[in-house]
Amino acid sequence: MSAGLAVSAFAASAIVTDVGGKAEYSRSGAESVSEPLPALWTLLTKGLYLQENDVIKTGPGGKASLVLDTGSQVDIGPSTDVRIAKLSDTDTLLDMAMGELTNKIEKLKEENVSFAVKTPASVCAVRGTKFSVIVDKSGKTRVNVFAGVVSAREISGIGEEIYIRQNQFLEILPGIAPEQAADLSFAPTAREVLMTKAEFMNEVRMDMTKEQVQAAAATEIKNAEYEQGKTMVDYFGKRVRIEEYIVRPQSDQFKFVALNERDNRFDYFTWLATFNTDLPADLSVANQIAFEKTDNQVWTAAPDYWVKQHDCAASNTVDSVEWTKKRTNWDAAASVTDWSIYENGVERAIRQDGATLVAFNYTEQIGIGGKGHDSYTSDIPGNYKEDYYFIDDEGQLATAANSYSGYNEEFVFSSNNFGGVDGKIDIVVEPSIFEQAGMR
């Protein structure tokens, strides 16, 4: 018997029952399979007894079979590094760095008897079963169970302990909680390239993640429309789309256009302002000067810019209301010179060239109910009426009268003689527009 290779007659052992190709073992007492001390590597031979802490290595074409004292059989596949970490009457632990083991374990009748395989990613404990364990270079561990039940968990303890039943398999990656075992039926043997159910789910989750990223781009486009106030809820609870534009018909003019669309109607408002002189590229410069005074106020000295004439129109495409306000000079107040109501396209001129053609009375109510609703009812034929609502983006009225900063303004012109939808013209715009256009 060679020195160093003696086996105590009383220690548990494993006998080599079969060897193929290049297979060798070491009895150097190395702590870890991955850090073998410069030990003596000896070819494995049939009939050899192995003991605890022996390390077995097989080459690319090598293999070996062991039978333990308990009658359990361990088949070692090619390119395998495995250490018999524990081998006793009660406990067997194989510590595998990489390769393949197929184990046929005799039913463990005693409660305190165990058989386990440890890999870089997992620990698998068995109770009477036939199973294989495959470890690749990255430590990824695959356990195939052909009979019985094997329990496995990730080596650091993350995630749950998974029970792998007959004809199931499980893959465990170091540091990642293992998922459920899957059926072995669609998975080939260890060394073949394979696609597992877990990989399918990974593909599904990858799909959903990228889909969320791309869908978020579309959602951002949509949110930008909300941020610019292009869609909101009006006083009557209906969604209204709003678009506002500036055009410059002539060098001394700008035209403000507001378009409103609801589910069943389209309304628009235009305001053409004609100034005393050509306008600069930056309109805000001219507006700041021109609108520092209301229409009823005058300047004490000639300003650079002032509005000679406002031409406004509001329409639901069937009916419209049009008016003109003029200022003859910078030191004269502005006044409405023309005002016509078009009912189904038929003009009812109320005021023309400064002269009143249709006398009427009107009743004014400001801050109805203590909220942001002003109303003007008249005795013009058709009971022509104007309502002004100051609302937030959800259509809620301002809670105080005459305090409309930060709100939108919705004006509704209505008449019994209007032929358009609901007999009204209904527009939502920024309140300052109405002030500047001389509507207040």
Added chain:
Amino acid sequence: MKKTLIVAAACVLLIPLYAAEIIPVGEINLTGGASFFEGESSASGGNFNIAAVPAVKFSESVVLLPGYYGNYRGSKSVYELLGGGTLYQDSMSHNFTLRLVNKLSPEHKFKLKTGYVFNYFRETTDEDWGEGLFDFEKFTLGIENETQNCMGMDKFIGSFDIMKVKFPEYASLASALYGQEVFPGTNILDFSGVNIYFRGLKKLNPKSIVDVNLNFMLKDFPDQNLIDPQGEYTLTKRNDRTSSLDMVYSRLFGSFSAGLTLGAVVNRSNQDHFDAAAPKFVDNYYDYNSYSAGPVVSFGNKFQVSCAYKYGIKNYEGRLTQKANSDYTSSKVQNKTHFVSLGSSYRLSRKLKAKVSANYFTQDSNQDYEAVYKYNYDTYNFDAGVVYEF
């Protein structure tokens, strides 16, 4: 004759399917919940989503993954309530995909993918499915490469997608109803784009892992004209460029894991904004840089608990703040957000899991003008339900 040819062609196409193995994979989520905006109940309802991918295995290395992902949301998430969002009633999406995966080796997969998704939103009580103003459809075609031990990563994924998004119910009012004086374009929200995506997973040691995602998206709007400083439209079209980086670091402490998430997004556009009511030209209106960071913790096995917090800040490069009366200032808009998420799940059986979650989101902004959009608000929602995996 034509019918016969069609049937013959169908049989030829079906033969590979009969020769292949089909494996059902997927999961179903069913939850119910409620959402709140500024303390008021915004909506309550059920949520349902399903992912069904009957994987068709032609060989041990080639798999076809036709997929269907359906989603219905009756209660809004905190992110759906951005800016108020009370226009939302409910939403649903249907996503059809086809993925061909070729596992060239244990370390290398190559994939081709195409898909079409329909998104529907019912935002007011008089809107019906398919009539939502912001309904959109997306077509995608792409390739993806997944390699182990590449670029210094344990797993490295690179993908390239082209996509086309259209909003079938949306056309500018000026083009549809007032095409006389203003020409912003017709289908101004529609865009086509390219999405380049990289992902790397690296195990730093047996107990910690880092996951890095880098995404580039280029969007072209073929029917949206640029606006000039005078408020008039040019013939040049809009294009946007978005770059984003996300990183998650997680470490294990027994059955307890803790981690950190970091994110950054840079968005640039050649489109500006003209506020006609002011009137005010705002250049670089859509450009922004945003950053986020926060911890995430989870623990448990059969019964799992997770919680996360994220702080975010979004700085607009050109968008100006406005006072409450809509007057513009010279400051740029900055939004700060806090997001808190709590979740728990309990495995009832091998395939069935119960879960509950609660989310809170708040935004604080230096923007005071909120007549059309809320910039300062808080919102929260909660959901409870089950997940079935098959």
